[in-house]
Amino acid sequence: MPLMHNLARMEAMAAGRAQPLTTVRHRHLSQHPLVLVPLTTAGEVGAPLGAMLGTDRDRPLLLTVPQPKDRDLRFAFLSDLAEALLPHLESALEETEQVREDAEVCTDAPQLLVPNAPGAEFVRLLGRSMRFRRTAEEDPQTPYPSPARVPLLGRWLTHYGERARVPGSSLLLSMTEVLTRHWATGQSSLEDQHLGALLAWLRAGPEGGGEAAALEAETARDEHGQLRTPPSGPSTDPAFDNRVLAPAVERYDAGLPGSAEQVHQLLGGQLRPVWDAMWESVDLLRRLPEGERVASRWESDRWSYTAHRDRLRAGEPPQPRRDDAVTAARKLSVRERDQARLRAQEALDDPLVMAERRLAGEAFVAEVTDSWMTYSQGRRPMPRPVLALSTEDVPQWAPGARAYRVLPSGAAQPAEFLAPEDGLAEGTAAAGEDDSAAESTAEGTAGPGELRLRLTGGMGRAKEPAPGSVPEVGDRVCWTLFEHAPRGGPSLPEPEDTPWTHGGPPQSGTPLPEPRTGERSGAGGSLGAGGHTVGAGSPGVTDPLAHSTLPDPVTAEDLL
Known part of the structure; x- marks a missing residue:
């Protein structure tokens, strides 16, 4: 965890209220997201117990299974879940925009919100258990045919679950993870998975009291020994399972009238507080303005949504249980690239996040104290201005290392660090490099807190730099030592070209x-x-x- 996060946690503990980690919202939040609060039986993660879902906070849909061991009841639950979820997941399939002559992308993508990370993992697990189900139309001989729409929902949930593992993706969001990205509490990361306890820190006013409110949300029980604030799922409280739910299920097994409705009401009582907490969290996030570069990451989500739509329409088989070596390596490479891109974009969008990178020596703010023009020694001399900078930060630089700044156009301008004694004599240049610069100023060295940078791009193709592409003396500029648009790794071979050690022939x-x-x-x-x-x-x-x-x-x- 970064040092700034630890400092914010200590400040939250001292003040008794959550402390902001960002100034903007770094995740896309749809205008009409679908909130899904799942419940599963204790000891059998794949057996659903119930779910509350919908896009209207005042009219949630409650689905329950009175006896999770009954296969027919579980299939009926999954069928009802498919009928409720698929219209939302398929709502953006037809509205597209043409980006190239041979390519189109959906203008929007449906969004799912779940309470916590285990809830997001349950969505992925549920998709895996559903997408391989055989229907009676596909296989009349299957012993337990699945309703027709269940495998389709499994494929969609698998895609959303896999997409949730991509850094910066917003198709499937865990509410506790989104909140803790934007605010720090005075409790541990494990305790932050309890949505009620997390919101207790966020509700606390200037007078504090977040720690006591969070403890009450986690442990306070009524006269019957039941938690006043149910957990955020997908697991239930053991006291509720043993004292309340188990007797109700036994009455259902005995065939007593009204027992199914009783189970339905009991599970609804566990889910409704979490449902209300989810919409309270949505309201908190909407108060933050969206970061400038969030839209580009949401565009990646729209492309993934469109690609999955095209795979379904092409009749491709469901996602495999295990990826082959090349596919797994590609996923890992994409996630590493997206993680670097997310960290860079969050820092560029948010001064609080940039402060973390400055503290780590990965960025610095400096004032331009002097500048002089030099040119490359290639066949076509290009401008290579040198800037003298004064900074109070301590960047982790070395001669020849790269630095970047954001131009007014939004593009990244590259530069390279110069050693204090490099390029001070007129007409000198690095031997053997066509694009090296020959400085043409008097002698001098960089003192404490002084740096020299040579601009290597972002100035146009003319002999003179484009207006605004070179900082003026007196300007304060934020430079980063990380790329603003990280590139991916090397290309990978096709599966048939891989060695046998990695799944090939x-x-x-x-x-x-x-x-x-x-x-x-x-x-x-x-x-x-x-x-x-x-x-x-x-x-x-x-x-x-x-x-x-x-x-x-x-x-x-x-x-x-």
Whole structure:
């Protein structure tokens, strides 16, 4: 956790109220999001117990399962959930805008809000359990056919659950994670997963009292031993399960009249306080203005929503249970790139976030004390102005390191650090570099708190820099040592071109016969891909170098 977050937590503890971490909202918030508060049975995560959902805070839809062990009741619950969720998830499929001649993107994307991180994970788990269900139309012989819309909902929930793992995505938001990104409380991150306790810190006024209110929200019970503020789900309170829910389910199993309605009302009583807390959280977030670069990240969400729509329309199969090696590597690469992009954009949008990067030496604010023009020594000399800067920050720089600033147009202007003694004699230039600069000013060195930067771009293609592209003497400029638009990693091969160690086919030309059970490889042989015995005297090997990537030979130490 960054030092600024720890400081904000200590200030929140001392003041008894939450402290702001940002000045703007760094996540997109739809005008009509769908709030989903799920509940699941204790000890069986995949068995849904109930859910409260909807886009109208005054008219939530409550779905419950009076007996989660009953397969038919669970399928009926999933069918009702599909009928309630799919109209919202499919509401933006048809409204598109043309971005290229051969490409269009949906103008909006539906948004889902859940109380906490376990709720978001439950959405993903629910999607995984639903998308492979067989319907009676697909397979008349299936023993437990699923309603027709259930697998489709599973595919949508899987997409939203996977998208929630992408840094900066807003298709599926965990409310506790969004709130704790914008405010710091005086409690631990684990305690922040309780939405009621988190809101207690946010409700506290100038007089404080957030710690006591949060403790009451977590532990206060009524005369029947039940929590006054139910947990945020998807798990329920054990006291509620044992003393209230279990007897009600037993009455339903016994066939007593009104027992199903009683379970329905009991679960509604657990879900309604969380439902109200979710909409209170939405109101708090709406008070913050949206960050400037949030729209670009939401555009990425719209592209992912459009791509999933196209996959469904093309009749592609459901998402696999496990990604192959190349797909997993691509997902990891994209998430690493998006994480770097998110950190950069949040800092550029928010001075409080930028203060964290300045404290870490990843950015600095400096005043321009002097500047002089130099030119590159290439075939076409280009302007390379040098700036003398004075700063009170302590950036982690080195000669030749890159720095960036935001131009009035919004683009990033690159620069490079110069050593204090570099380029001071007129006409000097780095040997062997066409784009190196030759400084043309008198001698001098940078003292304490002084830096020199050479601008290397963002000035146009003319011999003279474009107006406004070079800071004036006296300007205070924020420079970053991180890129404003981080690039992705290297390209990855196709699955058929990967080695067998990463899911691709074996690199040998001819498949070899499988050894019999218990058969050991012969002398000089080794156990190849798929259990094939290869090596000296192995049939079918046409190239002795074809198995150069096979694993080491089996030895006595490999067997028990």
